[in-house]
Amino acid sequence: MRARIAACFGTTRRGTWVTAEAESSVDAGRRDVLKALAGAAMLAGGGGAWRRACAADDEKLTAGALRGGLTLITGAGGNVVLLTTPAGAIQVDSGSPERAQDLARLVAERSGSPPARTLFNTHWHLDHTGGNEAAAPTGTPIVAHENTRLWMTTKFYVEWEDRYYQRRPKAAWPNKTFFSSDPQPLFVDVGKTRVEYAHLPEAHTDGDIYVRFPEQNVIVAGGAVTASRYPVLDYITGGWIGGLADATKKLIALCDAETLVVPDVGPVQRRADLEAQKEMLETVRQRIEAIALQGRGVQDMIAEGVTKEFDARYAGDSKLFISNAYEGLWWSRLRGIVA
Ligand SMILES: [Zn+2]
Secondary structure, rough: OOOHHHHHHOOOHHHHHHHHHOOOHHHHHHEEEEEEEEHHHHHHOOOOOHHOOOOOOOOOOEEEOOOOEEEEEEEOOOOOOEEEOEEEEEOOOOOHHHHHHHHHHHHHHHHHOOOOOOOOOOOHHOOOOOOHHHHOOOOOOOEEEHHHHHHOOOOOOHHHHHHHEOOOOOOOOOOOOOOOOOOOOOOEEOEEEEEEEEEEOOOOOOOOOOEOOOOOOOOOOOHHHHOOOOOOHHHHHHOOOOHHHHHHHHHHHHOOOEEEEEEOOOOOOHHHHHHHHHHHHHHHHHHHHHHHHOOOHHHHHHHHOHHHHHHOEEEEHHHHHHHHHHHHHHHHHHHHHOO
């Protein structure tokens, strides 16, 4: 069955395939685990693990200076970064829909109006794009990878959250996208300030980008870096553990000891934190792959504690992390190899 699914599967739009096709007993077991995990996620937050990982909806918006005209805004869902210059403002991510108006007001206070000259989306998740309409009035460039635009313009089902996502209103869609094959990094200039960005393929999702402010030595990593919490591997939209390890390595190569890395949510990280994340991802990947290649499944991985020495450092649901790592590994690399 898995070989047959793999044969059918050839695109990143994999959301509906999984439940429609998975019928074998092995897959049924896998599905039960996912269902249980998704159920737990729904009970706990009603909106998915990545949302639970983020700030509560009633958390206060807080703006703190980072460096050289950069501000980190927390409490809007995912982290939001704002660069204000005399020539205009650049905003990275737009928080959750629930905080969109509050965030837009705060950004306007700090940057003057209009609110942003360019808005970046690090990936499609609602806690990073939920305020796009409020943050980017008509005509504002919204920069993202093309895969992010594709997810935002489509209705699809995310198995591990047991949740449907609706097509987003057109005003929220990224309108300045790039493809993986484009020469990178790409740049946006605002006045004399240059902002760099590039794709991090198949990491947290298939549309992750980093946004780097070279003058300030600050990198906004979106979902590719987490602060003391297991990363979310959203395999339904193209994330997988090996891609996230590669993304982490790519970011480490851009860091020195002074670099500030803004994670998905939570406090700013340093190069050493990224090195720890890379080590964790590579170790867990190796263990999961070894068990999968023996024809064993996610319950064995959880039972064998493939994350055990990392659980003290990384909060969050290690079972969901393991399960999503396995799923992403299977879809991305093992395909029909595992029985
Ligand atoms: Zn995310």
